[in-house]
Amino acid sequence: MTDGENTTPDSTSGAASPAGDAERQSPPVAAPWYRSPWFWALPLFICLLLLATWLVWKEWQAAESRRAALERQTTEARQSNQAREAFLQRLRPLLEKQPCDVQRELDAISPPDGLTWPISPVTPARPPAAAEAPSTQKPHSPQRAAVAPPSSVAELLEQATVLILAQRKEGLSMGSGFFVTSGHIVTNAHVVGDASQAIVVNKATGGPLAATVLRATQSGGRDFAVLEVREAPPVTPLTLAAGVKRTERVSAWGFPGAVTADDLQFTAMLQGSAAAPEVVYTDGAVSVILQRTPPLIVHTATVSQGNSGGPLVNDKGDVVGINTFIKLDDESYRQSSLAIVSASLADYLRSEGISFSQASPAPQAPATQPAKGGKP
Template sequence: MNENQQSMPPETPQTAAAPEAAAAVSVVALPWYRRPLFWGILLFLGLLLLAGWLFWKEWQQAEATKASVAAQTEQWREHNAALESFMQQLRALLAKDPCEVKQGLGRITSPAGVMWPPLASGADRSDAVPQKPGDLADKSGSGRSDTPPAPAQNNADAQKQIPPVPVQKQTPRNVSELMEQATVLVLAMKEEGLAMGTGFFVAPGYVVTNAHVVGDATEAVVVNKAMGRPFAATVRLVAHDNGQDFALLGVDGTSGIVPLKLAQSVSRTERVSAWGFPGAVTNDDPKFAALLKGDEAAAPEVVYTEGVVSVILERNPPLIVHTATVSQGNSGGPLINEKGDVVGINTFIKLDDASYRQSSLAIVCSSLAAFLRGAGVSITMAQASESAGGKQ
């Protein structure tokens, strides 16, 4: 062995392991808030809680919707039961005589949402319906609802000093124009509220309607498109006994309206038509709504239906059963033949519960003529040849 080999120090295990020990000392444990596993678990729990909360909210909403639907279903079930009871009362009332119908109207209880009588009283609808019929006819042409009314005495004096502007003379060119200017809407304030019906001119300044339309009222309002504005009417005479159902109204300033002629007779199978203001149609007429709100220039359209005479019941007075459709609001309106002559006054209807068929009934014109003659009204009777268009 040479000298260089002897001077080299021998390797020791401690010198070879020194780098590994240094690496082990440099590895330090991470704190809990810096570990990904902790945040992963925390995020998972948060998502789980969010999903549970959303599920609970959906369940709560579904339960609330279910309860609301159940309550609404029960409400509609009760409402339908009330409507069915109301309809049964009306059917029973329609089977009675006209005199009993008037007495039974006040005893009928209407369900919620059904206006009964058809037009509410001024206390119920003070925003749309005048407090009394005279208010509608006496309003000024300005149409302003916020103008304070003058004292009653001053209004009366003004009416005496300034007469109403009369209706201009009109010459109808056909039956349709004749009926449109001679048929009027009648509004009367009765004890149970504002009633709506139909009437027609039988002489200059005189309108006839049913007694049950005006009831106990002493004043009324009549209007149509030809008149141009509402006119105040005074109840002159009422006949509501022995099968009669007539009321005579006096209307000043309407001498320009051509009155209707009264037919001498009527026959089975004769073609007839009914003219009037049935509530089923008139209540949906925007002009009628405008009229109730004070627009004097607005007047609803007169409604026309046609049919034939089915039979004449020999009662006292005789009744005409016909197929022209009439409904509430047609009461007091004219039933005319093809010539435009009045053969009867529409008074009531009857409904067959078994077949659901409706019969329209009118009091014959001869009874109406006798009533008007007794009241001293100068009526015009059609010639026999003019009113026999449907005879066989």
């Protein structure tokens, strides 16, 4: 019957159905161990930890190396300072002796490495003709350099303005000065301080020369010192002006540290050469004359540390004042340059028995009288 045939179960289909269900219900197969993320995470973490440890160790090694180098430099600097201090202790007694004796003892003293002070005075070289002639000079008397007479105000100031180096208790001091006679130099007392000897130099001296501090005073508004140079070349000394007026054009000459420190000739001189740095010129005008005791000239010529003791001159080259200090306005950032009038310096030189040249006062113009019978 058809119905029986239709209801008779198919042996083939009935056998295949249970097998397919079994395959669909079988559990998943586990992944291999090397595919597990936790397996690789642990070695990676260990590698990162080792790298961090190595970097920290390298940084610690570098820090230890820097610390050791710093300690070594500090020890070397301390030893160098001790050697220099011992060297200066041996030099200080020489300040009381004669220049010839000082030079002999300096030759027997070996300065520490890197120390070039004090600078030994340099004897200017003689021309060949003079060297062939029989010497008639006394022992230890250096030859004077030939200095041509100045042909301009600039040449006059270049010859007469000198750099001054003085070894004070607190250290080396640098300033300016100028010749007022053929053997005397004027500067500020605060430049030389407590030193009894100094070194003076410019291009006209032919090299550094020894100078003796004769007088120094810092009282009553005065700040003056007189130095004596026994073997100075025949430079033309400066003349002190009879007076100074407001708005008068002036110029300052000297050796400001801000400029001189960059001069290669100055560096060579500190290393024992006979070189001399360039004198620095600035110009301006007299702003006001403060009526103090002594009077002070306020001017606009730029000066800085190292100009102290240098001359302030008019257009004729006559000294109207000695540059002494500067003042700074914190609010406007303006600088005022101040110089002590030359009249006070002249009084000081007279009281110390130092001769000098002073310009004659300018003649007063006669008052004009109306011509008789003339029309008004």
